[in-house]
Amino acid sequence: MTQHGENETPADEARVEARIDGGKLTLTISGDWLLASQPPGREALLAMIREAGDVHEVGFSCDRLGRWDAALLVPLQALQEAVQQAGVQLDDDGLPEGARRLLRLAATVRERSDVRRVREHDNIIVRIGNATLEALAAGRELARFMGELSFSAGRLVTGRAVFERRDLLLFLEQTGANALPIVSLIAFLTGVIFAFVGVMQLQRFGAGIYVADLVAIGMVREMAAIMTGIILAGRSGAAFAAQLGTMKINEEIDALRTLGISPMDYLVLPRAIALVLMMPLLTIYAALLGLVGGAVVSITMLDISLVQYLAQARSAVGLNSVFAGLLKALVYGVMIAISGCQQGLACGGSAMAVGQATTSAVVMSVLLIVISASALTVIYTVFGI
Amino acid sequence: MNDEGTAHIEVRDLALAYGDRVVQEGLNFSIARGEVFIIMGGSGCGKSSLMKAMTGLLRPSAGDVWYEGQPYWAGDEQQRQEIRQRCGVLFQSGALWSSLTLAENVALPMRHRTRLSEAQIEELCAWRLALVGLRGFEDYYPNELSGGMRKRAGLARAMALDPEILYFDEPSAGLDPVSARLLDDLILELSASLGTTIVVVTHDLASIFAIAGRALYLDAGSRTQLALGEPAALREHCEHAAVRAFLSREATVPADAGETG
Ligand SMILES: Nc1ncnc2c1ncn2[C@@H]1O[C@H](COP(=O)(O)OP(=O)(O)O)[C@@H](O)[C@H]1O
Numbered sequence: 333m334t335q336h337g338e339n340e341t342p343a344d345e346a347r348v349e350a351r352i353d354g355g356k357l358t359l360t361i362s363g364d365w366l367l368a369s370q371p372p373g374r375e376a377l378l379a380m381i382r383e384a385g386d387v388h389e390v391g392f393s394c395d396r397l398g399r400w401d402a403a404l405l406v407p408l409q410a411l412q413e414a415v416q417q418a419g420v421q422l423d424d425d426g427l428p429e430g431a432r433r434l435l436r437l438a439a440t441v442r443e444r445s446d447v448r449r450v451r452e453h454d455n456i457i458v459r460i461g462n463a464t465l466e467a468l469a470a471g472r473e474l475a476r477f478m479g480e481l482s483f484s485a486g487r488l489v490t491g492r493a494v495f496e497r498r499d500l501l502l503f504l505e506q507t508g509a510n511a512l513p514i515v516s517l518i519a520f521l522t523g524v525i526f527a528f529v530g531v532m533q534l535q536r537f538g539a540g541i542y543v544a545d546l547v548a549i550g551m552v553r554e555m556a557a558i559m560t561g562i563i564l565a566g567r568s569g570a571a572f573a574a575q576l577g578t579m580k581i582n583e584e585i586d587a588l589r590t591l592g593i594s595p596m597d598y599l600v601l602p603r604a605i606a607l608v609l610m611m612p613l614l615t616i617y618a619a620l621l622g623l624v625g626g627a628v629v630s631i632t633m634l635d636i637s638l639v640q641y642l643a644q645a646r647s648a649v650g651l652n653s654v655f656a657g658l659l660k661a662l663v664y665g666v667m668i669a670i671s672g673c674q675q676g677l678a679c680g681g682s683a684m685a686v687g688q689a690t691t692s693a694v695v696m697s698v699l700l701i702v703i704s705a706s707a708l709t710v711i712y713t714v715f716g717i
Numbered sequence: 718m719n720d721e722g723t724a725h726i727e728v729r730d731l732a733l734a735y736g737d738r739v740v741q742e743g744l745n746f747s748i749a750r751g752e753v754f755i756i757m758g759g760s761g762c763g764k765s766s767l768m769k770a771m772t773g774l775l776r777p778s779a780g781d782v783w784y785e786g787q788p789y790w791a792g793d794e795q796q797r798q799e800i801r802q803r804c805g806v807l808f809q810s811g812a813l814w815s816s817l818t819l820a821e822n823v824a825l826p827m828r829h830r831t832r833l834s835e836a837q838i839e840e841l842c843a844w845r846l847a848l849v850g851l852r853g854f855e856d857y858y859p860n861e862l863s864g865g866m867r868k869r870a871g872l873a874r875a876m877a878l879d880p881e882i883l884y885f886d887e888p889s890a891g892l893d894p895v896s897a898r899l900l901d902d903l904i905l906e907l908s909a910s911l912g913t914t915i916v917v918v919t920h921d922l923a924s925i926f927a928i929a930g931r932a933l934y935l936d937a938g939s940r941t942q943l944a945l946g947e948p949a950a951l952r953e954h955c956e957h958a959a960v961r962a963f964l965s966r967e968a969t970v971p972a973d974a975g976e977t978g
């Protein structure tokens with residue numbers, strides 16, 4: 333807000349002097365009032381008013397005022413408010429034209445009493461309490477989301493759910509086909525690691541051939557599903573949360589609602605279907621690649637043939653193990669879809685919030701995967717699957 | 718209007734293109750210090766692109782923008798940085814940083830580009846928000862405000878470094894007529910009080926006649942500037958029918974305007 337002088341002369345020292353003349357306080361402002369040169373602040377001016385005591389009018393004399401910017405206006409605004417509160421007349425004729433207009437502009441919109449926010453600094457107990465309440469609220473929100481999703485699934489079954497075929501195909505490709513390279517790599521290496529550890533231990537008892545059992549049961553029942561789940565949580569769960577969060581910020585989700593289209597059906601269902609279909613398929617694929625990894629290690633490190641390895645592996649896993657693995661994959665798929673979509677739809681209104689929603693989606697997916705893995709293992713044991 | 722000395726901003730032989738597609742070419746005009754200058758034209762004629770070239774966001778395919786006799790694009794990065802710091806920009810949708818409060822939005826340029834103390838910055842934020850009528854909204858996040866309030870907060874941020882030049886992209890877009898008018902008045906009041914040079918990009922006739930500075934008309938068909946002058950005078954006497962039609966809101970665009978859009 334500099335009143336631009338042509339030459340950059342060094343600043344004259346900014347001063348303000350008070351003179352009282354028959355009940356009128358006149359402030360004589362002189363020198364250059366620029367932010368860079370630290371002129372007297374609001375406290376200095378307010379102190380002058382207080383010292384002046386009983387006056388009925390405050391005026392200004394600015395004949396020797398040089399350059400000025402917001403450094404002059406900030407204290408003057410504080411002064412103007414203090415003077416008005418005290419019920420004293422303010423005569424701004426002595427101020428430069430520009431300053432007078434700006435001060436009037438700043439004073440035109442009065443502050444509404446209800447807008448300002450108090451910044452609170454809570455103590456540790458309050459914060460723990462709040463965190464607990466938030467966690468409970470998040471749990472309720474998740475339960476509500478699951479409920480809505482099951483209604484939505486009901487509408488899908490009765491053919492009343494509205495969404496785009498095209499979207500579904502796209503998500504199938506993104507969650508399934510595009511994930512193949514990373515799933516291949518991780519599944520193969522998991523098989524290799526399983527077999528390697530197995531060979532080291534079992535060889536000591538001359539039971540090397542049982543490595544095939546170890547890899548087959550481990551991959552088919554547990555590891556294929558859990559590895560694929562974690563990969564899809566990071567790939568697709570995060571992507572869904574970011575997509576839906578951005579749509580929420582742009583009011584795209586409100587736009588769907590106003591058209592009477594349920595965001596649950598239109599946005600969440602195709603994503604959930606894609607995950608629920610692709611998780612078991614990718615899990616079968618991962619289990620097979622894990623077996624391949626195991627075979628490579630077994631054949632090179634032990635004295636067994638591929639045929640022996642395959643025969644041993646086949647005898648180890650029955651149909652119930654395959655079923656156990658696939659059911660887990662299906663459940664993990666649902667968990668990832670729920671976490672990703674719920675966090676996305678619950679996203680706040682800022683760019684930061686999208687990042688947080690994405691992070692929470694992945695953390696929550698992994699958490700839910702591990703919890704349901706434990707729960708299912710207990711159930712399988714009880715029912716002897 | 719700017720006979721004395723060098724113009725504040727001067728655009729010479731400027732051409733704008735995206736890839737091979739020329740949007741505007743042969744642009745020549747100058748803006749005096751303290752002037753309120755309007756860049757107008759139909760949607761898609763290249764107004765925002767021109768503003769981007771003037772504010773350093775889009776490299777022109779030919780020509781240059783001169784600030785007080787200094788070429789912007791021909792200069793080195795340090796000169797450009799120095800020029801950019803003298804310009805404030807209000808973007809079409811406000812472009813406030815969504816994860817910062819209004820006070821933090823206004824404070825950010827001051828924190829990084831000046832040596833003011835935290836206490837000074839806080840006072841200045843309050844002052845600038847008061848100037849745009851947002852007193853007391855320091856701790857609000859952008860998504861808690863109406864469109865008009867976001868625009869005004871964007872204005873407070875654009876003014877944070879006491880710019881000599883303020884650029885506005887469609888200030889009235891998305892606002893109701895009353896809020897739009899208030900914002901136009903605020904822009905004019907600030908320019909009169911602060912002596913800031915103001916460049917307004919707009920297609921809004923109400924704004925154009927309310928602001929009433931010199932106006933430059935960009936034509937989408939011929940891809941160049943057609944007219945420069947006071948909007949009221951251009952509406953009555955401009956030699957180009959397209960300009961008269963635009964300013965008098967006539968639906969039928971004459972044949973010589975060519976394709977638009
Ligand atoms: N980033 C971009 N890439 C390619 N073309 C663009 C880009 N931005 C704008 N355009 C094109 O340039 C032309 C001018 O756009 P713009 O300057 O935004 O117009 P205005 O602001 O006058 O409405 C339009 O035809 C638009 O399609």
Ligand SMILES: [Mg+2]
Pocket residue numbers: 764765887
């Ligand atoms: Mg534009």
